[in-house]
Amino acid sequence: MFxxxxxxxxxxxxxxxxxxxxxxxxxxxxxxxxxxVIAKVIKIVTGTNIPDQRQCVSTSKGATAWMSPDELLVMVDYESVDATIAKMEKSLLGVHSLIVNVSDARAVFELTGGSIRDVISKGSPADMSSKILPVGEVRRTRIAQLAVAFWFTSDTTARLVCFRSVAGYVMDWLENASEKGSEVGFH
Amino acid sequence: MLNLKCPNCEITADETDLHCDGQAHIERFGTGASDDDLETYLFMRHNPKGVHFERWRHVFGCGKWFNVARCTVTLEVFGTYSAQSLVPPKSLINKIKKKRPEWEGFVK
Structure with missing residues (x-):
């Protein structure tokens, strides 16, 4: 499959x-x-513990992000998703839970640069100061009118996830907001 | 513009990250209820000039519901609390009473 x-x-x-x-x-x-039981499954598939509220934790095996009080986003290699799901479903048999492959339903962006906080601030109501949103904390909010989630992996790198159907729009939006000459220099 | 702290994910979110769904603590009446009760449940809402209890959903964030006590005149937010409460918490009611001595108290 391609x-x-x-x-x-x-x-x-x-x-x-x-x-x-x-x-x-x-x-x-x-x-x-x-x-x-869920903590054990997460440990097996990504090597991480259950993240604390709003945190994203990762190991070389994968990453786990806290999305809401009853929801996690488990990130693993694209190729190993089916096997991972099979493993999770087997371990969680009889445990009230829901496991869904959303790999092809989302788009993931990699952002690099010193002014990521300024760029996102142009279209998101989220408080982007490093005090409120430190490295490793997930923020679910909106950019323009679209639901997104993002977290900083270091001071100058971040990941941003949105729905696949609006990936092109978010790309255009980010490109426009980061146009050279439009730097804000606030954060 | 309102900034409300979602008690589910503890994010202080902007009004545009949230969705308001009207009055909180509405008593529900279903099959077998009297016409009066059903009418009250479906249509009759408080419209106070002052303290109001509302349901909000953190729609762009964690997606969970919560309740808010705020003033419809000044937009002052008295507090947010779990949607899984039949009445506002006592501490919140006391806090509002202190700030608004003329307030008649929580009415269902």
């Missing part, structure tokens, strides 16, 4: 670099996050 991302490798190079992060395995897991 798979492409919603962005098909798009990139832009303005005040920040915006890049298609490529095929990413993403699994939505809903359930009781306090359940030790």
């Amino acid at each position: 798979s492409v991302t919603g962005l098909n490798g798009a990139s832009s190079n303005g005040s920040i670099k915006v890049k298609d992060a490529g095929l990413t395995g993403m699994i939505t897991l809903r359930g009781d996050l306090k359940s030790p």
Whole structure:
């Protein structure tokens, strides 16, 4: 099977670099996050613990992001999603939970640069100060009228996830907001 | 513009990240209810000039519901609390009473 991302490798190079992060395995897991069974499953598939409220934790195996009080986003290699889901479903048999492959329903952006906070601030109501949104914390909010989630992986790199159907729009938006000469210099 | 703290994910979110769904703590009447009760449940809402209890949803964020106590005149937010409450928490009611001594109290 031949798979492409919603962005098909798009990139832009303005005040920040915006890049298609490529095929990413993403699994939505809903359930009781306090359940030790779910904690065990997460440990097995990504090597991480259940993240604290709004945190994104990662290992070399994968990453887990806290999305809501009963929802996690599990990120693994794109190729291993089906096997991971099978493993999770087997371990969670009889445990009230929901596991869905959302890899092809989302688009993932890789943002690089010193002014990511300024660029996102142009269209999002989220408080982008590093005090409120430190590295490793997930913020679900909107950019323009679209639901997005993003988190900083370091001071100058971030990941942004949106629905695949609006990937082109978000790409255009980010490209426009990071046009050279439009730097804000606030954050 | 309102900034409300979602008690589910503890994010202080802008009004545009949220969706308001009207009065909180409405008593529901279903099959077998009297016409009067059903009418009250479906149509009759408070429209106070002052303290109001509302349901909000963190629609662009964690997607969860919560309740808000705020003033419809000044937009002052007294507090937010879990949607899984039949009445506002006592501490919140006391806080509002202190700030608005003329307030008649919580009415269902």
